[in-house]
Amino acid sequence: MKKVGSYEAKTHLPALLKEVAEGKRISITNKGRPVAMLVPIESEKPAVGELIAEIKALRQGITLGDMTLKEMIAKGRR
Numbered sequence: 001m002k003k004v005g006s007y008e009a010k011t012h013l014p015a016l017l018k019e020v021a022e023g024k025r026i027s028i029t030n031k032g033r034p035v036a037m038l039v040p041i042e043s044e045k046p047a048v049g050e051l052i053a054e055i056k057a058l059r060q061g062i063t064l065g066d067m068t069l070k071e072m073i074a075k076g077r078r
Contacts, residue, residue, distance in 0.1 A: 004028055
């Protein structure tokens, strides 16, 4: 992974974006410490899918008690 300072990133942003579009990941540093990442959008898509799967799995473990959602709505309308 390529590392660039914040000043260099500001000065050469178009070239860095071209590298990212080609699939490279770039770490931007400030005073030698990493503060941001430039990553291709395609590399983020699996992460979103993983999050959706985790949320669905979490929802499977949540119960509403002995009432169905439909029953709870009906009770709330009384």
